[in-house]
Amino acid sequence: MTSANAPLTAILFACWDSPDPMLQQLGLAPALMPLAGKPMVQRAIEQAVGLGCRRIELVLAGQMQAYELLLGDGERWGCALNYHYLPPASQPVQLLARLAPEADVLYWVVSADSVVTESVVPDGACVYCDDGQWSGWARLSGAQLGNVMHSARQREHFGQAVLALADTEQRAPQRALHSSSASSALNALQTLLADTAAMPTRPREPGIWIGNGSKIHPGAILQAPVWIGQNVLVREHAQIGPGSMLADGCVVDQGASVEQAIVLPGTYIGQGLHVNKALVKGNLIANLEHGVTIHIPDRAMLAQTQAPELATRATPWTQRLIAALLWLLFWPLAGWRHMLRQSASELARTGQDPHRLRYFNVRMVPSHAAIQAGVSGAWGAHFRTTFYPGLRDVAAGKLNLVGITPRTSEEIHALPLYWQRIYRRGRSGLFNETLLLGRAGASQEMCFIGDAIATEALSLGRLLLLLKRYFAAVWHE
Amino acid sequence: MKLIINPITATAIVVRFSKDNLDSSNVEAFREQIKASTDNCDALLLDMSELNFVDSSGLGALLATLRVMNAKNGQLRLFGMTRPVRALFELVRMHRIFLIFNTEEEALADLSAGEQADK
Numbered sequence: 001m002t003s004a005n006a007p008l009t010a011i012l013f014a015c016w017d018s019p020d021p022m023l024q025q026l027g028l029a030p031a032l033m034p035l036a037g038k039p040m041v042q043r044a045i046e047q048a049v050g051l052g053c054r055r056i057e058l059v060l061a062g063q064m065q066a067y068e069l070l071l072g073d074g075e076r077w078g079c080a081l082n083y084h085y086l087p088p089a090s091q092p093v094q095l096l097a098r099l100a101p102e103a104d105v106l107y108w109v110v111s112a113d114s115v116v117t118e119s120v121v122p123d124g125a126c127v128y129c130d131d132g133q134w135s136g137w138a139r140l141s142g143a144q145l146g147n148v149m150h151s152a153r154q155r156e157h158f159g160q161a162v163l164a165l166a167d168t169e170q171r172a173p174q175r176a177l178h179s180s181s182a183s184s185a186l187n188a189l190q191t192l193l194a195d196t197a198a199m200p201t202r203p204r205e206p207g208i209w210i211g212n213g214s215k216i217h218p219g220a221i222l223q224a225p226v227w228i229g230q231n232v233l234v235r236e237h238a239q240i241g242p243g244s245m246l247a248d249g250c251v252v253d254q255g256a257s258v259e260q261a262i263v264l265p266g267t268y269i270g271q272g273l274h275v276n277k278a279l280v281k282g283n284l285i286a287n288l289e290h291g292v293t294i295h296i297p298d299r300a301m302l303a304q305t306q307a308p309e310l311a312t313r314a315t316p317w318t319q320r321l322i323a324a325l326l327w328l329l330f331w332p333l334a335g336w337r338h339m340l341r342q343s344a345s346e347l348a349r350t351g352q353d354p355h356r357l358r359y360f361n362v363r364m365v366p367s368h369a370a371i372q373a374g375v376s377g378a379w380g381a382h383f384r385t386t387f388y389p390g391l392r393d394v395a396a397g398k399l400n401l402v403g404i405t406p407r408t409s410e411e412i413h414a415l416p417l418y419w420q421r422i423y424r425r426g427r428s429g430l431f432n433e434t435l436l437l438g439r440a441g442a443s444q445e446m447c448f449i450g451d452a453i454a455t456e457a458l459s460l461g462r463l464l465l466l467l468k469r470y471f472a473a474v475w476h477e
Numbered sequence: 478m479k480l481i482i483n484p485i486t487a488t489a490i491v492v493r494f495s496k497d498n499l500d501s502s503n504v505e506a507f508r509e510q511i512k513a514s515t516d517n518c519d520a521l522l523l524d525m526s527e528l529n530f531v532d533s534s535g536l537g538a539l540l541a542t543l544r545v546m547n548a549k550n551g552q553l554r555l556f557g558m559t560r561p562v563r564a565l566f567e568l569v570r571m572h573r574i575f576l577i578f579n580t581e582e583e584a585l586a587d588l589s590a591g592e593q594a595d596k
Contacts, residue, residue: 274570287564294561294568298533301569 006052006121007106007139011099014041014112015061015086016155020181022286025293026264026279029063030113032070033179034247034265036192036227037200037211039070040179041112048108049077051121057099058112059084059152092152101142109145109162111136111155113180116173126169127162128176134159135176140168155180182279182286189262190243193225208241211248220252229265251305270301315394318460319401322467323394330388371435379477382431387470390430402458402466403429404451415448422452429454436469478503480510489520489588491581494527499535507538515542519551522584526557531565543575552591554584 014031018024031041038046045056056079060067064085074081086095101107106125114136116128125144128135140148140162148161163170177188192198193207204210207224214228219236222228226241229248234240239257247265252258255272263269264281279286282304286293296302370378393399404423412423434450458466481493492514499507514521521542531539539555546553556578558566566572578584 272570273568275568285564285568287560287567289567290560290564292560292564294564296565296568301533 007108008053009055009057009101009105010045010048010051010053010108010110011057011059011101011145012041012044012048012110012112013059013152013155013158014067015059015152016111016113016158016180017061018113018180019156020183022182022279022288022291022293023180023185026182026281026284026286028264028279028281029066030178030180030185032063032066033113033185033262035177035179035185035189035262036209036245037229040115040177040188041067042070043115043177044110044112045071045074045077045079045081047115047117048110049079051108053108054079056081057084058082059086059095061086061088086152092149095152096146096149099145101145103141103143103146105142106139107142107145109138109140109148111159111180113178115177116175118171118174122169122171124169125165125167126171127165128173129163129170130172130176132163134162135173136178136180137173138162138168140165144168183288185279186260186262186277186288189227189245190225190260193227193243193245199227249305266305268299268303268305270298270303273301315397315400316458319458319463320395320397322463323391323401327388327391327395377477379474383474387430394430400429400454401431402463403432403454405432405434405447405454419448419452422455431466431470433466436466436473478506478510480507480514482514484518485522485585486520488518489522489585490514490518491522491524493524497527498530499528499538500530500532501534504534504538507535508541511538511542512545515545515549515551519549520554520588521546521551522554522556522581522588524557524581525555525562526559528562529559531562536565536569536571539575540571552588554578554588556581556584 014029016030018028018030023030031044032039035043041058048056056074058067058071058081060083064083068083071081084095084098086092111134116135116137118128121139125138125140127138127140136159144165144167148158148165151157151161162168175191177191178184179188196203196207199209201209201211205224208222208226208228210216210228211230211232213230214232214234216222216228216232216234217236217238220234220238220240222234223239223241225243227245228234228240229246229250231249232246233251234246235252235254237255238252239259240246240252241259243260244258244263245261246252246258246263247267249266250263251268252263253269253271253273256269256275257273258269258275260277261275262279263275264279267280267282269275269280275285277288279288280302283296283299283302284293285296285302371382390399394401412419432450432454434447478499479495481495483491483493485491492511496503523539523542543553545551554576557580558577563572563577566575566577576584576587578587
């Protein structure tokens, strides 16, 4: 399928919103639409790698975290995956400067919500189209890419610009899958379900795929073709299929029927409901037959099954009281106020670590990193710039006295999924137990255990012990 | 919630909604007002064209109205349903329980045809 001159780089655009109002109301990025166990962007990457690409440039307009968690660095596909952010207000030509394509080299230019297949791929520049519309894949030279990049704000304009290019062969793909609209996503699902070879796993019965951990009541009816993800619960007398997908974590209650539908992860479908030709996400249902998306407030009918990963606890009153007392105790040292202003302005210039998954007060980042690095004077700087000013936030209930250590996204991605959740929902704190262990004393595992402990309610005794160790560290410096 | 009531014959009336929602905030007012209509007619036509949102309490109130009309061998027809409400009815399978028409004329024609058949 690939030739010696096959492009080695693919540029995937996952920055385009869906033009379909139903998908917009569902709040679903087309490229992240899960179809039979894989989001479209993953299918697009695998297709590009199958065509010989070794480098993928992924262009995003948002949801960086979701894509990073899903795709990582591309190592599992044997390619290098680079992320590029195209903010809404920026000019696409700035993106072109970052990509720096070579004029005479061919690149795959792809809309990440589409996958096309063809048995024989031509050698030169080509554009795949269907009924005069761009199918989402094109093979262009760097010079041609430069000519169309000005239209990269919108998929439709970009497609028109690509089709208008001279010296490119226009071809119809053998098969094209799209998730740019609700109806195209449903059509794509039907196509995938009809092609057993395209599925990542073997069917349990012909046309029926059931993922690990799923429980199907013996009284439920499954009509092929049906895709059921992992940890799905289907209760008695429920009817699933034909042509339906239940993504991971869904629950279909007694007597409900799901036909020609995509049910997105973690959705509960209540008793007796009839879902037909629809996309369902939580308590939103996009009905393709009537062309509307409706919101169902009644949780007994439709709901999101997954609770928030960790409930964000309110700052305990003991911590708030202690923080208020400490703030008053150190208030007489008024000279620090000048140093605080100076330090805060210095820190504001340094900015935030772009790899941070969660937002923290900007003052915390450099001083914490300095302590970890063993920089001289770091404890004092932490007390002046982070701890003392932060006491007011703790007294106000906005922050914990002891909380989670900020970590880079790479560190967090390396963790098991359960641990990753700690960093998404746990509350941050002025300091953390692992800060007191220091770089020399703490292994990586101990540091993450310390963060997990910090998300639980600390006893008063332990809190006072940690404060004592913290002040001892500041005093000794 | 104020229902607009238009008698069309001696025993049939058309009821229109004055708000675009039938939910827990106004369902009690709907029940009180519709009771007067169900007590005084044999055929009730509900104009759903103003409604864009109905929640489970609204659905319950409509079902209760149907039960009342059925209990006295009366007729209930719904017409002019908007797409969101129609999608909701199909979701909860109530489109198989109620007689639903696109326009008032179709609902009246069905009513007349039913009366002719009874005779």
